[in-house]
Every structure is written in structure tokens, then in C-alpha cells.
Amino acid sequence: MQLHPLNIYNTLSRKKEPFEPINPPNVGMYVCGPTVYGDAHLGHARAAIVFDVVHRYLKFLGYKVRYVRNITDVGHLEADADEGEDKIAKKAKLEQLEPMEVSQFYADSYHKDMELLNTLKPHIEPRATGHIPEQIKLVENILKEGLAYEVNGSVYFDVLKYNDKKRYGRLSGRVVEELMSGSRELDGQSEKRNPVDFALWKKASPEHLMKWDSPWSLGFPGWHLECTAMSSKYLGDHFDIHGGGMDLMFPHHECEIAQGNACSHTDPAKYWMHNNMITINGQKMGKSLGNFITLQELFAGDHKVLEEAYSPMTVRYFILTAHYRSTLDFSNQALQAARKGYKKLINGYRIAKSMTYLEDPEVEKDEKQIGQVRNSLEAMFRAMNDDFNSAQAIGHLFNILKKINAAYTGQLAASVFGKEMFDEMIRTYVRFIEEVLGLVEEKPEEQEELLRVVLKMYARAKQARDYDKVDEIRNDLKRMGILVKDMKNKIDWAYEE
RNA sequence: GGUCGAGUGGCCGAGUGGCUAGGCAGAGGUCUGCAAAACCUCGUACAUCGGUUCGAAUCCGUUCUCGACCUCCA
Structure with a gap:
């Protein structure tokens, strides 16, 4: 399945070399x-x-x-x-x-x-x-x-x-x-x-x-x-x-x-x-310089340079959006952008796991769409094979996510991809997030069931055109960082970005 | 001082010769009771000066700025 050989930058030779164990x-x-x-x-x-x-x-x-x-x-x-x-x-x-x-x-x-x-x-x-x-x-x-x-x-x-x-x-x-x-x-x-x-x-x-x-x-x-x-x-x-x-x-x-x-x-x-090193305001962060932020402080938002707390997955995503041999500059702005990016990716992961292919006999396969997905998938692995360029791989992953989102919301019929490509797209997206990037959802497990109940009430209120109630539920959930998503034929939720 | 590396659009950050990186922010649109989400469209970015080339962010040289290592540090 390996389309391109893995290359690793070897400090010893200062070159990228094919990886041969x-x-x-x-x-x-x-x-x-x-x-x-x-x-x-x-x-x-x-x-x-x-x-x-x-x-x-x-x-x-x-x-x-x-x-x-x-x-x-x-x-x-x-x-x-x-x-x-x-x-x-x-x-x-x-x-x-x-x-x-x-x-x-x-x-x-x-x-x-x-x-x-x-x-x-x-x-x-x-x-x-x-x-x-x-x-x-x-x-x-x-x-x-x-x-x-x-x-x-x-x-x-x-x-x-x-x-x-x-x-x-x-x-x-x-x-x-x-x-x-x-x-x-x-x-x-x-x-x-x-x-x-x-x-x-x-x-x-x-x-x-x-x-x-x-x-x-x-x-x-x-x-x-x-x-x-x-x-x-x-x-x-x-x-x-x-x-x-x-x-x-x-x-x-x-x-x-x-x-x-x-x-x-x-x-x-x-x-x-x-x-490479992480910098703060362009300067290396390190114990000897005393300008370091501990992970505990970061997760708790407990440090004078921190505007807020940043979750472990936000930090993980932040680090993976830069190539490992580049310096990476810390800033609140960058971390906040990272948090949104992570949520977007993980929301996609959530829905991808729940999606199955639905044949629509009215819709023909679209070779252009299929080609775009195939290109993104290939490019993603090419990036990883090029000295573990996770930053570039994530860029391609977002392009794949667009297709998944479009299929999920019904803006594109799954049929345009054909079953084979659709399944591969979903499977690869989920596996890449899980197995390669190591990103996980940050939520308590019980939350899921609870939300289902609340959303049922929401749907009923909506059916009854009780919009005051609809707004109330929506606002309450929003305060907890949960967004209600209304679609043509279903209602779902997402983490607020 | 020596060695090495970096300067990309409002921010972050990929990209080593021609083919849309991407995310965040922003503008417009589709959808929607409203909204959000999602999707679509939009930015004429590559420190400077010069050179090589049909063509350079990408190669060569100049200048400027910044950083790392040379002592423990991931």
C-alpha cells in the first residue's frame, strides 16, 4: 500500500535518505x-x-x-x-x-x-x-x-x-x-x-x-x-x-x-x-532561560503569559501543524487558532465514524470529485513519507474533511464518490486521525447519551414550532461549548470552535 | 568570534524552478423560522538589492534583521 518510499532527514549526512531498516x-x-x-x-x-x-x-x-x-x-x-x-x-x-x-x-x-x-x-x-x-x-x-x-x-x-x-x-x-x-x-x-x-x-x-x-x-x-x-x-x-x-x-x-x-x-x-525548539516571542524556551511554560500550567491556564487554558489535544495539534525540524513559536493567538483547527478536525472524525455509504440511484459518480479525493489522500501520505511532514499532511487532511462534511450535510451525495472511494476516504480519515496523528476526542463518555436526550427535546420543540424553547435549549448547550446543528433531515451536535 | 539555520499575505504555518498548501481572522454567497455549523467564492504573500533561467518564494551572490549551537537543556 506504500505508494512512495519513506525518506528521513539524517542529521549525520544532512540529507534526506530513503529509510531502509x-x-x-x-x-x-x-x-x-x-x-x-x-x-x-x-x-x-x-x-x-x-x-x-x-x-x-x-x-x-x-x-x-x-x-x-x-x-x-x-x-x-x-x-x-x-x-x-x-x-x-x-x-x-x-x-x-x-x-x-x-x-x-x-x-x-x-x-x-x-x-x-x-x-x-x-x-x-x-x-x-x-x-x-x-x-x-x-x-x-x-x-x-x-x-x-x-x-x-x-x-x-x-x-x-x-x-x-x-x-x-x-x-x-x-x-x-x-x-x-x-x-x-x-x-x-x-x-x-x-x-x-x-x-x-x-x-x-x-x-x-x-x-x-x-x-x-x-x-x-x-x-x-x-x-x-x-x-x-x-x-x-x-x-x-x-x-x-x-x-x-x-x-x-x-x-x-x-x-x-x-x-x-x-x-x-x-x-x-x-x-527543533519551541520559541516564545522568538526566543528559545528552556529551563536554563527560565522562560518555559510547564504542561500543567498550559493545561490549567496558570501562567502569566497565558490568556487561557489550552487542552492537551490543542497542544498536540499545535505541535503537529509545524514540521519537526522548524522552530515553532508559541503565542496565545497561535494556540487559539490551533484549538479551532483541532475541533474542526475532530468534529469531522466524529461524524466520519458514524457515516456509511448510501447509494443514490439518481446520482452518477463524479470523476472530478473522485480525483480530488484520491489526490488528497495520496498527497497526505506523500507528505508523511517526506520526512514526516505532518504539517503538510494535515493541510491535505482538511481538504478531505471538506468532502466528508459535504457528504455528511447532504451538500454532496455520497454516490458522487462511488462506494469504493467513499469508504476509503472515510476509513483513511479516521485511521489517520487515530493511528497516525494520535488525536482523540476530549469529552467525558457519558456526555454522548445525555446529549441525545436533550436533542430529542430540541427536535420536538422544533416540530411544535415552540421557538422560545428551541432557542433556550440551543443557548444552554452553547454555554457548555456544544453547538446544535440543524440540517435538512436531521439534527446533530458539534463542539463549538 | 566560530559553526549552522531562518526571514512567506492581518496571524500561524507548509512549500527547493513552472502545477490552488492548509488553519485562524476578514468579505460575499448557498442553506436556515432566526442563528450556528457545513459548503462555495474572494487575498494578486514570499526581508533587500542584483544575477542565472523561457520561467524563481524556490538556484547563485550582496545587504539587513532574527535565532540556535559552541556550558546543562526537548
């Missing part, structure tokens, strides 16, 4: 998850949703995906590496909790948000603290390869030595010589031989809370090691897709590539995918 039909996908020391924000939502759609679409195409997304529950060091503080430990001290209590709390919170956003759960969600032995083993391997050195109980990756064998910086377009000249002077305190080296194992200071025994010291693993340990454990040394935010490209993913090559002499991933 290493072991079809299996696909291994690893995505960098959150560091759990705070509530998830819009940026986390973007990464999670983007790769959720990648996962969903691969599944839709028939691939057997193993999706691994880690939880980082050892805080990467803040500030200068040598005197830095562990983020989770810092938070734990502040709140007088066990570090594990902190990471558990925010991991739970993250999961709650991701569920609201209707992202499919990863098949494996490993934690860094659960893979300390694997990480120690990796350090040993890299030492054995002669690409790391130990100083005072800490172990560092020797980037210069590695660079002689295999170029460091291929992913992010860095050149080691330039990194060397561009980096700050060593302050003399550093144990690193070169400023570009990075830690594989750090000896813990006495007040450090999270520490483990190792051949070198009581300490903790370096901050790029966990992903190498967990991806190789669950997906092998060479797997299909590695994803994450653009901000992780350097140094995090660069280090992963170096570590992977040092240990197993192969690049960890075949395709590297990076989603």
Missing part, C-alpha cells in the same frame, strides 16, 4: 527522554509528540517498532564540570527528599502529562540508575581500547586520541581543532588533559548524594554514558533511529557516537533525527 520489518528507535528534576514543559511535549508520530507512522506502515526512551534520573552536572552540582541531588537537598523521591515524583508527573497528550508508551523505558553496572562496563571497555584515562578516581574520554582514528564532531559539524582553540583556558583545577574531553566516570565529593562503587572510586557515571549503555543493551550496538532535541546534538549525541565507536567500532544509529 537494518533488519526489516523490525525497527529499533531510541529517543532521549527527560531528566526528571522538574515538571515537563512544552519543549518536552514537542519531542515526545514528534517521536510519537514517528513511532505511530512506522507502525502504520507495518514495521515492527521497538521504541526505547530513557529516563535520566541521575542529574547531569550543572555549571562547571568540576565543581558542578547534580540537579536532582540539588533539588533533593532543597526539598529535603531522597534523590530517588525527586526523580520518582517528576517521572510520574511526566508520565501523566504524556498520557494526556496521548503519546504511546515506549516499549522500554530504562532508567540511568538502573544501569550502573552496564555503564561501568562501558568505561572499562573504553579504557581497554586506550581511549580514556583515569585521574584521581575519575575517568575521562580522550577526544584527541579518538579523533586520530575517527573524526569527532561529524554529527554537529564540529572540528576538534576549532573546538580546542575556541574553548576557554583550563583553570588549572581541571583534571582533564584537554578541554574537549568529557567525563565517563566522576569521583563523588563527600557531600554528593548519589554515588556508586566502581573500580575507580565511589562516584557516578558521566552524563553521556547512560544513553550508550541503554541503547546498546536494548537495541544493539547498531540500530535504526536515534532521536532527540536539537540541543542534544552537541555535545550529548556527539559523545554517544564517540563512545559507541570506541566500544563497538560502529556508529550507534543509522539515522539521527533532531526536533
Whole structure:
């Protein structure tokens, strides 16, 4: 059924490449998850949703995906590496909790948000603290390869030595010589031989809370090691897709590539995918800048820049209307427009699910209509196959929706499409919303029955030409965000946009 | 400073050489007791200057503006 091959933009080659899994039909996908020391924000939502759609679409195409997304529950060091503080430990001290209590709390919170956003759960969600032995083993391997050195109980990756064998910086377009000249002077305190080296194992200071025994010291693993340990454990040394935010490209993913090559002499991933950032007023939103909006705040409308609350599906739709490699600017206006767009799409989904083909012997098939639907359907999948261009796909989806709406309201007879095309249009629309975009209706289930009762009364009042009553019901429902739709031969409802 | 990317109609946002993106807002129309929804029609958009080409938002160069990465960040 695949009309066009799937192409993926590979950061490694800076080109779109045909997607050819290493072991079809299996696909291994690893995505960098959150560091759990705070509530998830819009940026986390973007990464999670983007790769959720990648996962969903691969599944839709028939691939057997193993999706691994880690939880980082050892805080990467803040500030200068040598005197830095562990983020989770810092938070734990502040709140007088066990570090594990902190990471558990925010991991739970993250999961709650991701569920609201209707992202499919990863098949494996490993934690860094659960893979300390694997990480120690990796350090040993890299030492054995002669690409790391130990100083005072800490172990560092020797980037210069590695660079002689295999170029460091291929992913992010860095050149080691330039990194060397561009980096700050060593302050003399550093144990690193070169400023570009990075830690594989750090000896813990006495007040450090999270520490483990190792051949070198009581300490903790370096901050790029966990992903190498967990991806190789669950997906092998060479797997299909590695994803994450653009901000992780350097140094995090660069280090992963170096570590992977040092240990197993192969690049960890075949395709590297990076989603772009969300901006607020044109500026990157991020923890370090303190200008982020958490998802809880967004869903509750509880933040000074928010004019109102925005539902999880509004956020999901908003994120999918931009291509994942473009920056996406947050604004109330954009979110409000997104909410309307989402409602329009989901109203179409509601009616499409209820529609069946009705032959009208008076009406002939209209090749022009059929052609338009066929073109839109094809274009929609072509867009998805072109590096997961959900924004463009949604554009085509709206064109399909117009046909569905027209058929639903009786402005076009279903017969103009013919049974075959009609059924395909309806089925594809529903499946695309459900399985690929992952959009769901936001309503309590009991509401449906209740509405049916009210609409019956409405219809009766109308029959009796009791227009005062008709208006009253309509207004009452409107206050609840429900629109009454009068048509030639039926009455239905829709979410107010 | 180095590296990379971006500037599209009132707003958001696709689009890499010719073929209507789409959504929101706005105007007109069909339908309707009225309205809403839905459907139809409407915008002569592509930062600037120059170049390549039969033809450029799309390729090349100039200028301006903005952003990201280079330190933890999705």
C-alpha cells in the first residue's frame, strides 16, 4: 500500500535518505527522554509528540517498532564540570527528599502529562540508575581500547586520541581543532588533559548524594554514558533511529557516537533525527532561560503569559501543524487558532465514524470529485513519507474533511464518490486521525447519551414550532461549548470552535 | 568570534524552478423560522538589492534583521 518510499532527514549526512531498516520489518528507535528534576514543559511535549508520530507512522506502515526512551534520573552536572552540582541531588537537598523521591515524583508527573497528550508508551523505558553496572562496563571497555584515562578516581574520554582514528564532531559539524582553540583556558583545577574531553566516570565529593562503587572510586557515571549503555543493551550496538532535541546534538549525541565507536567500532544509529525548539516571542524556551511554560500550567491556564487554558489535544495539534525540524513559536493567538483547527478536525472524525455509504440511484459518480479525493489522500501520505511532514499532511487532511462534511450535510451525495472511494476516504480519515496523528476526542463518555436526550427535546420543540424553547435549549448547550446543528433531515451536535 | 539555520499575505504555518498548501481572522454567497455549523467564492504573500533561467518564494551572490549551537537543556 506504500505508494512512495519513506525518506528521513539524517542529521549525520544532512540529507534526506530513503529509510531502509537494518533488519526489516523490525525497527529499533531510541529517543532521549527527560531528566526528571522538574515538571515537563512544552519543549518536552514537542519531542515526545514528534517521536510519537514517528513511532505511530512506522507502525502504520507495518514495521515492527521497538521504541526505547530513557529516563535520566541521575542529574547531569550543572555549571562547571568540576565543581558542578547534580540537579536532582540539588533539588533533593532543597526539598529535603531522597534523590530517588525527586526523580520518582517528576517521572510520574511526566508520565501523566504524556498520557494526556496521548503519546504511546515506549516499549522500554530504562532508567540511568538502573544501569550502573552496564555503564561501568562501558568505561572499562573504553579504557581497554586506550581511549580514556583515569585521574584521581575519575575517568575521562580522550577526544584527541579518538579523533586520530575517527573524526569527532561529524554529527554537529564540529572540528576538534576549532573546538580546542575556541574553548576557554583550563583553570588549572581541571583534571582533564584537554578541554574537549568529557567525563565517563566522576569521583563523588563527600557531600554528593548519589554515588556508586566502581573500580575507580565511589562516584557516578558521566552524563553521556547512560544513553550508550541503554541503547546498546536494548537495541544493539547498531540500530535504526536515534532521536532527540536539537540541543542534544552537541555535545550529548556527539559523545554517544564517540563512545559507541570506541566500544563497538560502529556508529550507534543509522539515522539521527533532531526536533527543533519551541520559541516564545522568538526566543528559545528552556529551563536554563527560565522562560518555559510547564504542561500543567498550559493545561490549567496558570501562567502569566497565558490568556487561557489550552487542552492537551490543542497542544498536540499545535505541535503537529509545524514540521519537526522548524522552530515553532508559541503565542496565545497561535494556540487559539490551533484549538479551532483541532475541533474542526475532530468534529469531522466524529461524524466520519458514524457515516456509511448510501447509494443514490439518481446520482452518477463524479470523476472530478473522485480525483480530488484520491489526490488528497495520496498527497497526505506523500507528505508523511517526506520526512514526516505532518504539517503538510494535515493541510491535505482538511481538504478531505471538506468532502466528508459535504457528504455528511447532504451538500454532496455520497454516490458522487462511488462506494469504493467513499469508504476509503472515510476509513483513511479516521485511521489517520487515530493511528497516525494520535488525536482523540476530549469529552467525558457519558456526555454522548445525555446529549441525545436533550436533542430529542430540541427536535420536538422544533416540530411544535415552540421557538422560545428551541432557542433556550440551543443557548444552554452553547454555554457548555456544544453547538446544535440543524440540517435538512436531521439534527446533530458539534463542539463549538 | 566560530559553526549552522531562518526571514512567506492581518496571524500561524507548509512549500527547493513552472502545477490552488492548509488553519485562524476578514468579505460575499448557498442553506436556515432566526442563528450556528457545513459548503462555495474572494487575498494578486514570499526581508533587500542584483544575477542565472523561457520561467524563481524556490538556484547563485550582496545587504539587513532574527535565532540556535559552541556550558546543562526537548
